[in-house]
Amino acid sequence: MHEWALAESIITAALEAAEKEHLxxxxxxxxxIGELQQIEQDIFEFALNxxxxxxxxxxxxxxxxxxTEESTLKCKICGHTWSFSDMMKKLNEEESEAIHFIPEVAxxxxxxxxxxxxxxxxxxxxxxxxxxxxxxx
Amino acid sequence: xxVRVSVIKKRLKSIKRIISVASGKGGVGxxxxxxxxxxxxxxxxxxxxxxxxxxxxxxxxxxxxxxDVFPEEEKGIIPPKIHGIKFMSIVYFTEDKPSAFRGxxxxxxxxxxxxxxxxxxxxxxxxxxxxGIGDETLDVIRFIKKGEFLVxxxxxxxxxxxVSKLLKILKELKIPVIGVLENMxxxxxxxxxxxxxxxxxxxxxxxxxxxxxxxxxxxxDLLLKTKFMEELGDNLKKTNx
Ligand SMILES: Nc1ncnc2c1ncn2[C@@H]1O[C@H](COP(=O)(O)OP(=O)(O)OP(=O)(O)O)[C@@H](O)[C@H]1O
Ligand SMILES: [Mg+2]
Ligand SMILES: [Zn+2]
Numbered sequence: 169m170h171e172w173a174l175a176e177s178i179i180t181a182a183l184e185a186a187e188k189e190h191l192x193x194x195x196x197x198x199x200x201i202g203e204l205q206q207i208e209q210d211i212f213e214f215a216l217n218x219x220x221x222x223x224x225x226x227x228x229x230x231x232x233x234x235x236t237e238e239s240t241l242k243c244k245i246c247g248h249t250w251s252f253s254d255m256m257k258k259l260n261e262e263e264s265e266a267i268h269f270i271p272e273v274a275x276x277x278x279x280x281x282x283x284x285x286x287x288x289x290x291x292x293x294x295x296x297x298x299x300x301x302x303x304x305x
Numbered sequence: 306x307x308v309r310v311s312v313i314k315k316r317l318k319s320i321k322r323i324i325s326v327a328s329g330k331g332g333v334g335x336x337x338x339x340x341x342x343x344x345x346x347x348x349x350x351x352x353x354x355x356x357x358x359x360x361x362x363x364x365x366x367x368x369x370x371x372x373d374v375f376p377e378e379e380k381g382i383i384p385p386k387i388h389g390i391k392f393m394s395i396v397y398f399t400e401d402k403p404s405a406f407r408g409x410x411x412x413x414x415x416x417x418x419x420x421x422x423x424x425x426x427x428x429x430x431x432x433x434x435x436x437g438i439g440d441e442t443l444d445v446i447r448f449i450k451k452g453e454f455l456v457x458x459x460x461x462x463x464x465x466x467x468v469s470k471l472l473k474i475l476k477e478l479k480i481p482v483i484g485v486l487e488n489m490x491x492x493x494x495x496x497x498x499x500x501x502x503x504x505x506x507x508x509x510x511x512x513x514x515x516x517x518x519x520x521x522x523x524x525x526d527l528l529l530k531t532k533f534m535e536e537l538g539d540n541l542k543k544t545n546x
Contacts, residue, residue: 173312173381173421180315181308266398269382270417272410276399286405294413298306 170269171208174296175215179223184227188238191303196231198300202293203239203252204271206264239293243280250281252293271295309420313448316381316419319426320354323452324483324546325445329467331436333459334512335490339433341537342455344525346546347389351428354384357394358445359435360414361404366396370523381423388525393422398546411440419448429546438471446480453481456506458497459489465500472504483544484509510540 178199201207213234220227220242239252255278256264256265263277271294317323326339336359343355357365365371369387375397376382384393395404395414406414424430432452435441445452454475458468468485475482484507485496491514501508512533521527528534 169419170378170380170382173423175307175379176315177308177310177312177420181306182525184311185306228413250382262400266400269421270395270398270414272406272414272417273404275396275406275410276402276404286403287407290405296308298308 172215172219173210174205174207175212177224178216178296178298179219179227181298183223183226183273185217185298185301186303189303190305191226191301192305193225194227194230194301194303196233196302197298199232199234200237200297200299201234202237202271202295202297204267204274204290204293205295206268207296209234209236235299237293240291241274241288242291243283243285243288245285245287246280246283248282249291254281307416312447313416313419313487314450316422316424316432317449317451318425320430321428323430323449325402325432325434325442325449325452326457327434327442327454327471328436328457328464329438329469329471330458330464332393333436333457333464333468335436335457336364336368337434337518337533338455338457338488338537339431340365340539341528341534342546343390343429343431344369344388344529345534345538345541346429346431348529352426354391354393354424354430355433356418356422356428357392357396357432357433358415358418358441359394359433360401360406360411360441361435362434363394363396365392365433366394366521368522368528369525371396376422379423381421383423383425391427393418409441412444413440415444416448437467442471446478452480453483455483455509456485457488458485460487460491460494460497460511461494465497469500469504472506473500476504476506479506482506483546486540487511489514495515509543512536 347353374385384391490511515533
């Protein structure tokens, strides 16, 4: 249930942003979840709803939409790019679980499929983020 | 929009004091001081957490002999308790394999660890820092607003050269420094004490080189009985720890 902690950061950040923009109510939050972190979407949505309920007025009728972002990785040595699904096949359960908690340990458990380097970047699809927020003043 | 940073304050809310054990120099005994400080405080009955932020070369788990444990998942992750200390480290996720990270990854890992770790109420959170004034030090300063530093050096002029820079930047940023510990002392000399005094930071005291220490590494009970531990305890009495 570490999805809970991530859901909580979404809501905390959304409320902070609303405060800054002087929004009385938040009507919509668009959330991006990166494939690399393998979020359990059911649990994540459940956690979001529970946290929203606890926050009363400001989030009462908020519409949540979730987009999954495909994960791309790019080697800094040979320039090769690949996707999370390519990488996933080579991971055992523990490695995959570790990446679920800390996406950067992908650098520890995997290598560039072309040249074998651990020196690659996560270009897209790392973790959770807010894409946009709408609200009323 | 980065969302995890927003929740960090909440995660650290019920921690009374956060102390980063740091140094401008490597290999001076930061990890040993961090682990034994955590042991000392836990022995005194405090609620203590220990966070290893040396992401390339984590060593607190080796010093405390942490094996075969994994955090529990509950609205985040709950660090397992070792010798009464809630212990969090990247090693749970790397299986102790070699870890090559660039700066941006270091920052992301630190944010993730701070955002998902549920420490619960603590009297002290001790952080084992990597050497230098790099990403980890800057991120600790950026994300942990109520943090304090405890700085370790050896009696060497070379070490003190790098340590002075750390002390000066901490002072410039008005970050509380509990003081400087001189570790692995071999002969009487007041060079370090004098240099620290010149910078205007409290000098706590010295810990001598303990030739029997290595035998106690990996065993908390043995560590508690070392000369090192005794000297650390005496030095801590001169502070508010
Ligand atoms: N007072 C001491 N007497 C004997 N050995 C010591 C003493 N202090 C530290 N050591 C030993 O010195 C080595 C380096 O200590 P430690 O790993 O704590 O340093 P560090 O500053 O954390 O290093 P790094 O910069 O790599 O993180 C270890 O083997 C430790 O057991
Ligand atoms: Mg160390
Ligand atoms: Zn490559």
